[in-house]
Amino acid sequence: MIDLKNSVQSDIKTQEYFLNMGPQHPATHGVLRLILKLDGETVVGIEPDLGFIHRGIEKMCEYDTYRQIIHLTDRMDYLSSHINNEAVALAVEKALEVEVSDRIKVIRTMMDELTRIASHLLWWGVMGMDIGALTTFMYAFRDREMINEIMEETTGARLTMSYNIPGGVMFDLHPGFPKRVKEFIKHMRQVLPEYDRLLTGNIIFQKRMKGVGILKKEDALNWGATGPVARGSGLHTDIRKRFPYSAYDRVEFEEAVEEGGDNLARYQVRMREMYESLDILEQLVDNIPEGPYQMPMRNLIKLPKGEFYQRVETARGELGVFIVSDGKKNPYRVKFRSPGFSNLNALLKVGLGWKIADLVAIMSTFDFVIPDIDR
């Protein structure tokens, strides 16, 4: 029998060439262009070309009031829009030393977790599609619709909610909210095992995931990875645990951490996070305290002089909001440390040495949202 593996010389060098991946590549989920340097089919260099959807949000913030900034943050990572809003609202409240009521904290936490599940569902569906399993997309979007309806009922919007404002939330919860959330939890607990049966155990899927795109623990730290990407490499980076905000200090949940560092580990972190989010929702849905949903705040907010920093955990990783105020109604400088931007930084190294098809799978498990990178 011919030994195929050894009969092909592996040390043949071909001429290196460049290939454009994107900006209209279906697997980049947006306008991300990667200039790949290839040796045969092996990636030996990745150069990102960004800015196709750069809107200069940081500059726009310098001419907007603090109430207006919130609406810009929706458009960064549009799948974690509620959490982005919250980051700015928390930073402003921290600066003004406003303590919000328990009701606000619980509402925010529940909305955060619904957002996280919705984001992970979309990721799950689209990731399956990237590696050739079209059915996952239908399943995920069917179930994500339930969250969109919950959001629409209370906040009036399905995607860019702008529900958080400094000092509270825009409207009180819709009376039907607890009932719908309970229905959703029940439904999700039924369908999540179905997801596993559909995709996780699939042999083709396993081959695409296991041992591919390995990110080592110390590299993840040094290369700036956060969120599920870092937790897939065994790092305990969850901001909800490290610096609890809103109601995260009063709920019990387990931080999903996997040691593998490969595609499968990152996949499993997100799958486990959906269960954890359901747990958090379950603990809070019957215990929504009474109280005001907005704290009294001046219409025109002026922050005291100073630098303010707020870290939150979005569905993609750590979002940092850095506000420098000189005491006027507009901030002097706003810097958003977006999770996608730093994870892309890690991808530039993780992707090296893999085939193009593997790079598609790796990018799927990194879960990029391009407006989050470009800002």
Next chain:
Amino acid sequence: MTNEELINYISAWNQDAEFQLPATGENQLIGILEDIPSPFLNIEIPASHLKTFLQRLKEDPELDFDVLFNMAGMDWGKTLGVIYFLESYTKKHAITVSVQSEDRENPLLPTVSDLWFAAHLHECEIYDMFGIRFEGHNGLKRLFLTPDFEGFPLRKDYEDDYMIIRK
């Protein structure tokens, strides 16, 4: 370590013959602008000492700043600057290091992307938006804007009557 322990520990480096923190006295060591308080312990350092200082922060086993979790370019009016946000994964403490450049025409700072690769894209972004070049950076380029774009938009003196609506 708490902020106080950190500042004591780092201040002790002044006695080290090999390494001199340029500013002696507590007030000059803390805070980038005296009247702007910072949420983290902030150490201001001149550009000439930046690289050795950051390297020592990273490699000192007691401090062990192994994560660069954010980097922000700043335009302070007269000077341009960069703020480095560092934290230690194991020791759980955080610090910011700020550096300023008087030269607005051709600001130049040493790169830290060889210490923390996390700085790689951040430095490109700061070059793109503030025009600060990083010496030794492997592949510094305009990240979001086109290569022939004129000016650096996040600077305070950037003028664009068409795109910027001043309210």
